[in-house]
Amino acid sequence: MIKAQRGTKDILNDEIPTWQWILENAKNVFQNAGFSEIKTPIFEATELFQRGVGDSTDIVNKEMYTFSVGGADKNSSSITLRPENTAGVVRAYIEHNLNRQSPPQKFWYFGPMFRYERPQAGRQRQFHQIGVEMFGINEPAADAEVILSAVEFLKSIGLGNLEVELNSLGCPKCKNDYRNSIKEVLAPYLDDMCDDCKMRYEKNPLRMLDCKNENCQKIFEKEEVKKVIFNDYICDECKTHFNTLLSYLDELNIKYQRNKLLVRGLDYYNRTVFEIKSSALGSQSAVCGGGRYDGLVEMLGGVPTPAVGFAMGVERLFSLVEKKEVSKLDYYIVSTNTKEALKLAQKLRSQNKKVEFDMQGRKFSKQLEKASKCANYAVILGEDEIEKGFYSVKDLNCGEQRKIENFSDLL
Numbered sequence: 398m399i400k401a402q403r404g405t406k407d408i409l410n411d412e413i414p415t416w417q418w419i420l421e422n423a424k425n426v427f428q429n430a431g432f433s434e435i436k437t438p439i440f441e442a443t444e445l446f447q448r449g450v451g452d453s454t455d456i457v458n459k460e461m462y463t464f465s466v467g468g469a470d471k472n473s474s475s476i477t478l479r480p481e482n483t484a485g486v487v488r489a490y491i492e493h494n495l496n497r498q499s500p501p502q503k504f505w506y507f508g509p510m511f512r513y514e515r516p517q518a519g520r521q522r523q524f525h526q527i528g529v530e531m532f533g534i535n536e537p538a539a540d541a542e543v544i545l546s547a548v549e550f551l552k553s554i555g556l557g558n559l560e561v562e563l564n565s566l567g568c569p570k571c572k573n574d575y576r577n578s579i580k581e582v583l584a585p586y587l588d589d590m591c592d593d594c595k596m597r598y599e600k601n602p603l604r605m606l607d608c609k610n611e612n613c614q615k616i617f618e619k620e621e622v623k624k625v626i627f628n629d630y631i632c633d634e635c636k637t638h639f640n641t642l643l644s645y646l647d648e649l650n651i652k653y654q655r656n657k658l659l660v661r662g663l664d665y666y667n668r669t670v671f672e673i674k675s676s677a678l679g680s681q682s683a684v685c686g687g688g689r690y691d692g693l694v695e696m697l698g699g700v701p702t703p704a705v706g707f708a709m710g711v712e713r714l715f716s717l718v719e720k721k722e723v724s725k726l727d728y729y730i731v732s733t734n735t736k737e738a739l740k741l742a743q744k745l746r747s748q749n750k751k752v753e754f755d756m757q758g759r760k761f762s763k764q765l766e767k768a769s770k771c772a773n774y775a776v777i778l779g780e781d782e783i784e785k786g787f788y789s790v791k792d793l794n795c796g797e798q799r800k801i802e803n804f805s806d807l808l
């Protein structure tokens with residue numbers, strides 16, 4: 398038997414109402430906040446992610462589904478299933494000159510993402526994200542607007558009690574100074590650190606800070622290292638930006654915690670970065686991750702444009718929310734006269750009723766058994782009903798049966 402690929406999952410009938418409910422809430426909350434939906438392709442040129450997400454990241458180094466298409470043809474090209482959607486939305490923003498509209502330009506999206514990771518609870522190889530990206534605004538009001546939208550959406554699906562963790566990475570200048578001081582203080586310990594950290598030391602030293610390796614953790618605990626890590630390194634301008642954002646969040650009563658070790662696993666961030674976690678999720682605890690990426694549009698060939706956004710893992714949201722039940726049919730038509738049953742189904746559905754009927758001409762008792770499992774009412778169309786032109790309607794919750802003369806009384 399051919400089975401679904403490791404790290405992928407079928408979403409079946411009983412889970413669909415909850416998925417739909419999560420998406421309806423996302424659509425409502427984000428549209429109310431002025432985000433319009435954007436759908437970009439699930440595969441893009443590999444180079445987009447190498448340049449956009451960054452070639453020092455785990456995503457680009459180890460986790461991409463990359464294919465060469467076109468074979469030996471001279472037009473062959475390398476494409477990658479999107480591991481995330483920020484780079485794709487930025488590509489679309491540049492390609493369609495969306496910067497011509499006056500800022501902010503605000504988008505939200507939903508769709509599958511692909512990462513070749515080791516599957517575990519809360520971590521899949523194909524998973525879904527709901528996210529937003531906002532372009533054109535430098536002011537901390539944009540960061541507040543994005544975080545507010547994330548929190549309001551979580552509230553709308555009953556997850557209003559999660560805390561936001563946030564940090565400021567500073568602008569490229571302060572980020573660079575910080576990076577250099579981290580390299581300096583960690584240099585004597587490098588031989589004792591894990592291979593990932595050794596690689597990150599060269600390519601992206603900030604990422605060393607969220608290494609989970611025990612030895613590396615011990616090194617970060619050393620006094621002289623801690624002093625550098627927890628040094629308030631960001632410049633005055635970045636500090637003001639961050640503090641203004643915090644004052645907005647206070648005003649909005651959004652609970653947050655500053656986490657100086659929060660650096661995020663993608664290269665494009667600067668200034669604000671944030672995550673929203675749930676302890677109920679175990680080791681893969683982040684439901685939402687995001688931040689500012691003021692340099693990405695320019696880096697991918699557009700005009701310099703500040704931007705900020707986030708994405709949430711829908712499977713993780715799904716595991717936290719209260720599940721919605723599959724809704725019952727309004728009517729199940731019980732009849733051995735297929736033509737009449739089909740006609741009535743057509744008529745009721747045209748009035749927006751959820752209706753099914755028996756297609757096999759089974760005994761009435763079998764049909765009623767089926768009806769009581771899946772519908773609120775059975776409409777019985779026996780010979781008598783058809784001949785005399787009425788409907789026998791049985792309330793399947795209380796068992797009461799009534800005679801109904803007119804179709805309009807069925808509605």
Ligand code: HAM
Nearest residue numbers: 481483520521524683684685686687706707708709710
């Ligand atoms: P990310 O932190 O890589 O950020 O992913 C965002 C969220 O997607 C995570 O918090 C998690 O809920 C979910 N997620 C990630 N990987 C998996 C996986 N393998 N299985 C299940 N869920 C997963 C980004 O993707 C950025 N593009 C977010 C962003 C948008 N930043 C700015 N704009």
